[in-house]
Amino acid sequence: MVVGRFAPSPTGPLHLGSLVAAMASYCDAKSRDGAWLVRIEDVDTTRCHASLTRDILQTLQRYQLSWDGEVVIQSQRTASYEAALSQLKALDLAYPCTCSRKEIADTSTRQGIEGHIYPGTCLHHPLKPDTPVAWRFKSPAQMMAFEDRIVGLQQHQMAQEIGDFVIKRADGLFSYQLAVVVDDALQGVTDVVRGADLLNSTTRQCCLQQALGYPTPRYAHVPLVLNVDGQKLSKQTLAAALPTDNLLATLTHAASFLPFFSASVPQFTDVPSFWRWAIDHWQLA
Ligand code: GLU
Numbered sequence: 001m002v003v004g005r006f007a008p009s010p011t012g013p014l015h016l017g018s019l020v021a022a023m024a025s026y027c028d029a030k031s032r033d034g035a036w037l038v039r040i041e042d043v044d045t046t047r048c049h050a051s052l053t054r055d056i057l058q059t060l061q062r063y064q065l066s067w068d069g070e071v072v073i074q075s076q077r078t079a080s081y082e083a084a085l086s087q088l089k090a091l092d093l094a095y096p097c098t099c100s101r102k103e104i105a106d107t108s109t110r111q112g113i114e115g116h117i118y119p120g121t122c123l124h125h126p127l128k129p130d131t132p133v134a135w136r137f138k139s140p141a142q143m144m145a146f147e148d149r150i151v152g153l154q155q156h157q158m159a160q161e162i163g164d165f166v167i168k169r170a171d172g173l174f175s176y177q178l179a180v181v182v183d184d185a186l187q188g189v190t191d192v193v194r195g196a197d198l199l200n201s202t203t204r205q206c207c208l209q210q211a212l213g214y215p216t217p218r219y220a221h222v223p224l225v226l227n228v229d230g231q232k233l234s235k236q237t238l239a240a241a242l243p244t245d246n247l248l249a250t251l252t253h254a255a256s257f258l259p260f261f262s263a264s265v266p267q268f269t270d271v272p273s274f275w276r277w278a279i280d281h282w283q284l285a
């Protein structure tokens, strides 16, 4: 059975870009009689708010994006992430690190896809005493590749382009990369459909899946919605929250960002008929 999911972070209200991602994963799962799950990705408790979680779920209900099963809340699932970290430690695939950002910037000799490549200092030297410890995953010295259903073959030379990445932060919080992999696996997610801003994260997630013995889901990264300045819609770029009225106009507008419907979007008189049409006409090869 197909299992899709929408995994918003409650760092701000849902905006048009969120609706586009939710619509894509919803149509993709429902068009194949699949389940569609909602998971609240609030591992970074320093940036998330419970009131936003309530607001996000209300907005999904308002737009009649109805999910299957219970909503999973990542901040309540620390034990699962801790178990995965223990597994990686036992496999000697995770190691503690006491380097500060500045030390890494000063000692790194290579740039990867997201800035400085961690130079492996803590692999070779004793840890600094009395310093909070982060945990890093040992990136394999090989290429990781996957075939995205929309953008095609994606690959990274893990050690050269990404390096050993943090899976648990020095402040004790688990990283997005580890949490998302554990939850996608434990929830039986078969199809991840999400915004293209996460494309570069996927090879890291595939590495963690292989290390932990999890299957790799299929991935589809949908085009991002950009604002007039060409920036991704987000809390940082002050994206407007989804309106509480004009639902049909907003849904139709969101659908116009998804070139995966087999016909142009007609006019609707009610929200359920929009969703029936969208599910029936979803066509992602
Ligand atoms: N929580 C992530 C976000 O809101 C999405 C994670 C995912 O879909 O894998 O950007």
Ligand code: ZN
Residues within 6 Å of the ligand: 096, 097, 098, 099, 120, 121, 122, 123
């Ligand atoms: Zn270090």
